[in-house]
Amino acid sequence: MPETDPKTRLLEAAMPHVPFDGWSETTLRLAAADAGIDRAMVDAVCPRGAVDLALAWHEAGDAAMVAALEAADLGAMRFRDRVAFAVRTRLDLVEDRELVRRGMTLFALPQYAGDGTRAMWRTADRIWTALGDTSQDINWYTKRATLSGVYGSxxxxxxxxxxxxxxxxxxxxxxxxxxxxxxxxxxAKARENRLVSGLMSGPLGFLSRVRAPQDRQQAGMPGRWRAPN
Incomplete structure (x- = not known):
């Protein structure tokens, strides 16, 4: 059986400490000691310190959610119920809400707010991808932005x-x-209204040039623009 990678071992060792010490350098140090991982390796797998550990935990939760969605019979559900099921699945997989609470505290700090926003965006992206979203235009962004707001609240x-x-x-x-x-x-009704469509033809024409990112690893970054003919 292959040995667990150092980052996973560090994360597993950190989880009992997080409710008491948060996603902090104290937790990182105690986890390293518990897992028998030297500081050089800790710095290699978590170069930004505890925030990298918190992001790794979030990523692990997303991966577990995707696996659960792939195993579920989503075809029997209405589309809105699939979205609700995905969000509920993501939260049901959390074993200790205090780890999430501590994460929210960390990502509320100004220096890590961007990391928290990107993590939430990636969760929304994984949900839409698992549900079979094929949009390649501005809808790719609006779907993820909307779901990020729903998920966060x-x-x-x-x-x-x-x-x-x-x-x-x-x-x-x-x-x-x-x-x-x-x-x-x-x-949808606004698009069907000729007067509204006429007034919005300029902005809608501009937005029609937006394209989803080609590199899904950069799912939080702006897409490409289609050059005019």
Whole structure:
């Protein structure tokens, strides 16, 4: 059986410490000692310190969610229910909410706010990709931006929800998705309205040049622009 890589070992050793010391250098140091990993290796796998460890934990959660979605029978669900199921699956896979709470505290710091935003965006991207999204235009961005907002607000509600089985969180999630669906219906009606379409022809023509990123590892970066004919 292959040996677990140092970063995974470090993460596993860190998790019991996070509820007490957060995603901090103290946790990183204690985890390294518990896992028997020297400082040179810690610096190699987490060059930015504890924030890299927190991001690795988030990435592991995303990977577990994708595996669960691939194994689920999504075809039997309405599309909006698939989105709700994906978000719920991502949160259900969290074994200790305190790790998320501590992560939110870390990513609220100005120097790490960008990391937190990108991590949430990647989660949204993985959900849309797992659900079969094939958009290549501005919709690629709007879908992920909207879902990032839904996911972020749901996480905040979930952290304070003490209802049985987090039932209130799932009700909150359904309401947020319903809000998004209403926006999409409004956009569809606006496109059908000739007067609105005429007024928006300039902005819509500009936005039509936006393309999804070709490198999915850079999913949080702007896409490319289609040159005019």
């Amino acid at each position: 749901t996480v905040l509600y979930w952290l304070g929800d003490e209802s049985e089985g987090q039932a209130r969180t799932w009700e909150f999630l359904d309401r947020r998705i319903e809000d998004v669906m209403q926006i999409e219906k409004f956009k």
